[in-house]
Amino acid sequence: MTQPSFQAQRDQLRRGHFIRVVNYHSTPNSAREELAAELAGFARDYAPVTLEDLDRLFETGTWHKDKPGLIPVFYEGYRNSATVAAPLCDELGLTGWFPIATSFVECDPEYQEAFARAHWISLVEEDTRGGRIAMNWDEVAALSQRHVVFPHTAHHEGFDTALSDADIQREVVDSKRALEAVTGQEAPAFVWLHGSSYGQSPLHDQAVRDAGYRYQFANTMIHRIN
Structure with a gap:
């Protein structure tokens, strides 16, 4: 990967x-x-940013479009990300990036409100009026055909609460496998709850590397991992 100078x-x-x-x-x-x-x-x-565009930027150190790029990120896997946000992105020619908390999607709709409230997933009044709050796997698969989907852990956890080997396996590895099985594509990126940066915990950094992710999204930057 090319490392451009500060200047x-x-x-x-x-x-x-x-x-x-x-x-x-x-x-x-x-x-x-x-x-x-x-x-x-x-x-x-702004110009839309595909996964290929992001790869090219990190490989060359140069942005290749006439306008700066935009990555709109729609977190957690809300149903309305698929029914509201994604169609708007489609209409406007934007590539949406969708980090999915895979256990939220897997949760029985009857218990999704309770799951959300127990796992730091914010709800607005409209979310709680009955019915499904999270996407289903068919919607995730459909999104992956025109946008970028990747794990936001399984249970919407931070690295500071995923402490055991079993926790890390579930949140980092199993979430990736679940998405890849549904989409038939590589899950290229990962993001912890609270947008924690790569470099804060050697144990968790190693898990992200070993799982084969290329990127880790954080609050202040996108880290290139592999």
Whole structure:
């Protein structure tokens, strides 16, 4: 991987050669018009970022599009990510990035509200009006055909609570296998609860590397792992 100098990075930022990451959680239908307007503004001013685009940036150290890139990230695996956010991205030509808490998706809809409240998954009133809160696996598979899906652990855990070998296996490895089995594609990235950075725990960093992830998303950066 090419490592550009600090001056080169400054020059690229001045020219708009960068990627902006914008994080979302629940995207209820009641806020669809607000989200549509925001994403439309991004689509006007930024270029979509596919997985191939991100790979190219890390391999060359140079952003290759005329506009800076945009990665809209829709966390957790809410049903409305599939029914509201993804269709808006499709309409606007944006590539959405969807980190999925796989056990949330696997949870029986009857218990999804309880699961969410027990695992730091925020809910708005619309989420709790009955019915399914999380995506199902068919929706995850469909998303993977035009967007990027990857694990946000299994149980929406942070590295500070996934402490045993069994915890790490479930949150880091099994979540990847579950997504790959459904999508038929490599799960390229991983993200902990709270967006913890790579480099905070050698044990957990090793688990992410061993699982074969290329990227770890964090609150302040995207880390290239492998």
